[in-house]
Amino acid sequence: MSDEESTRRPRRRARQSYKNEELKRDRWILSYADFITLLFAFFVALYSLSLKEAGDEKVLAETLNGVFDAVQKSIKPINIGEPTAGQPDSERLLEVAPDEPTEFENPPGEVEGRSPLFEVLNQSITSQFPTLERDGQLTITEDAEWVTLDMKAALVFGQGDYELTNEAVALMIVIANILRSYPAPIMVLGNTDDMPINSNRMPSNWHLSSMRAAAVAEELVYRGIDPKLLAPIGFSSENPQVRNTNDYARAQNRRVTLKISKRMADNLYDYLFQ
Structure with missing residues (x-):
C-alpha cells in the first residue's frame, strides 16, 4: 500500500464522523416538535374541560x-x-x-x-x-x-x-x-x-x-x-x-x-x- 493511499482513508473517516456529529446535533428538533405537539394538546384539553363544565x-x-x-x-x-x-x-x-x-x-x-x-x-x-x-x-x-x-x-x-x-x-x-x-x-x-x-x-x-x-x-x-x-x-x-x-x-x-x-x-x- 502506498503512502498516498494510507493517508486518504483517515480523511474519509474524519469526514464521515463529522457528518454523523452534525446529524446528532439536529436531533433536538424532533424533541422540540414533540414538546410543541404535547403543549398544544394540553391547551386543547383545558379548553375542552372548560366547555364540558358549561355543558x-x-x-x-x-x-x-x-x-x-x-x-x-x-x-x-x-x-x-x-x-x-x-x-x-x-x-x-x-x-x-x-x-x-x-x-x-x-x-x-x-x-x-x-x-x-x-x-x-x-x-x-x-x-x-x-x-x-x-x-x-x-x-x-x-x-x-x-x-x-x-x-x-x-x-x-x-x-x-x-x-x-x-x-x-x-x-x-x-x-x-x-x-x-x-x-x-x-x-x-x-x-x-x-x-x-x-x-x-x-x-x-x-x-x-x-x-x-x-x-x-x-x-x-x-x-x-x-x-x-x-x-x-x-x-x-x-x-x-x-x-x-x-x-x-x-x-x-x-x-x-x-x-x-x-x-x-x-x-x-x-x-x-x-
Missing part, C-alpha cells in the same frame, strides 16, 4: 371540527400585528357556537321591534367577535322585510382575491349554525369599488364580485344551509354605499352582504318570482 360537549365537537377544517380550506394566513383600515384584526378568535338551534317563530310579513333572528345574530357575533362591529368590519341591521349582515371585503377576502380568509370561515361557522334553524331565503350580494381590476384571473369587477358572492354562498352550503334558499349575486361597482372619492370610501364599498328574509319559504326562487 357544551356538542358545541365543543362542532367548533373544533369547524376551526380545524377552516385552517385546511383556507390558503390565506391570518394577519398579525396592529390592524389597519380595511383589514381584519387577527386576534379575534372563534370561541363557541350557539348551543342548540333555536326555533324562531316569526310570522310572515312585518315584525314589530327586533326580530328574534336579528337578536340572536347580533348577540352571537358580538360575543364571539367582539371587535368586528366596533371596527366597522361588520354591521347588522334590519327593516320590515330583511335582516342585513354587511361584511367588509377586507375581513372576508385578501386583496383582489375570492378565497375566504380563516377569520371569514370561522364567522361563517357561527352564522350557519344560527341560520340552519331559520329556513329563510338568503341573498348573498358581492360589491366592489369603481377601480378597474388588474388581474389575469379576473377580467372585470363583475367577475370578482360574483366570485366573492359565490364563495360565501358555497361556504354556507358546506356548513349546512339549504342551497335552494341561497342566491349569490354580483353587483360589481354599481351598488355603492358611498361615493368612490378616495381610498377610504372605496374600502367601504368593497363588501359582501347577506340579506336574510324575515319570511319563511321553501326556496328562494318561489320567494322572488312567484
